[in-house]
Amino acid sequence: NxxxxxxxxxxxxxxxxxxxxxxxxxxxxxxxxxxxxxKPHSGVLLAEYSKTHCQNCFLKCPIPLPCPNCPNVIFCSDKCLEAAQKSYHAYECHILPLIWKSGCSVTCHIALRMITQHKKDYFTELFKDLEQKPSGPYKTEDYRNIFHLVAHEDKRTKQDFLHRTQMTAFLVKLLEISGYFEGKQRDKPVDISEVKSMAVEDKYKEDVGLFG
Ligand SMILES: [Zn+2]
Ligand SMILES: [Zn+2]
Structure with a gap:
């Protein structure tokens, strides 16, 4: 087609x-x-499979490779390890336990992955004409096509909007502490005191505008 x-x-x-x-x-x-x-635009592995299946391709791993920086995930091959490290896992590495323990749904994790799988520059560039639907053949990997999917705002309840707003604040906070805004992977696990408040540092105001 x-x-x-x-x-x-x-x-x-x-x-x-x-x-x-x-x-x-x-x-x-x-x-x-x-x-x-x-091919899905984005997908994540459920927490319960994180020690038996590859974080990147989701296949079962008889001989697992660990992440060099965290004990949270395994990979089936050097290829998958490298692909994940160059992309989303660089930022999700130390925040995964927080995502899993927070009780947020898999949809919320996918929302985060849609961001972490691209560099910040990708979105900064797209933001310039995000309101414009891309022309030409429909490409699933193009974030603009996902952005323009029907969201049914008019049919949603107040509770649903409240939940989405809270989740957005949480995910933006995760992006901040993951090092995503700086483009620099954090090198240590998250201390719970870092997420006592959902407030994001003032210097990331523009990033909150872009990703929130
Ligand atoms: Zn794999
Ligand atoms: Zn890791």
Whole structure:
């Protein structure tokens, strides 16, 4: 499908006010025919699998490789270790126990991963025309496409908004203590006194505006 590379040419994606975004068959579809193969924009491994499965590709690891900086995760290969270290795990390394113990849902962790998997510069650059939907084929890896997904603000309850606001404050605080705003990986575990307050240092005001 030229417009949606992850989808088969047997479906066409359209959008209207009543139905939202929807797919229609462009020809007869056989039983068992694959219509969509899409790599997720972002994904995280659940805490309970962190000592048995690779943090990066989620496969089971018979011979695990540890992270050189924390006891929280394992990797299946040098390739996965390196990929994670160069990206999200550089910042999540020491804050993972906090994420897991906070009781925040996997969706909240995915929200954080959507940020930590890219450098701050990526978002600073995107922010300039974030309101503009990207043109051309739909790329799942493009954050702007995720940003423009329907959020159903008009159907959400006050409690839901409150929860989301609190979670945003927590995740922004995690970004601060992880070293993400500075682009510098922290080198020691988090002390609980660091998260007594969700206040973020004044010098990160712009970062709070960008990521909050
Ligand atoms: Zn792996
Ligand atoms: Zn680590």
């Amino acid at each position: 030229p417009q949606y590379p992850a989808a088969s040419e047997a479906i066409q994606i359209d959008q209207d006010a009543e139905r939202g975004r929807f797919a229609t068959a462009t020809r007869d579809i056989q039983a068992g025919e694959t219509l969509l193969v899409e």
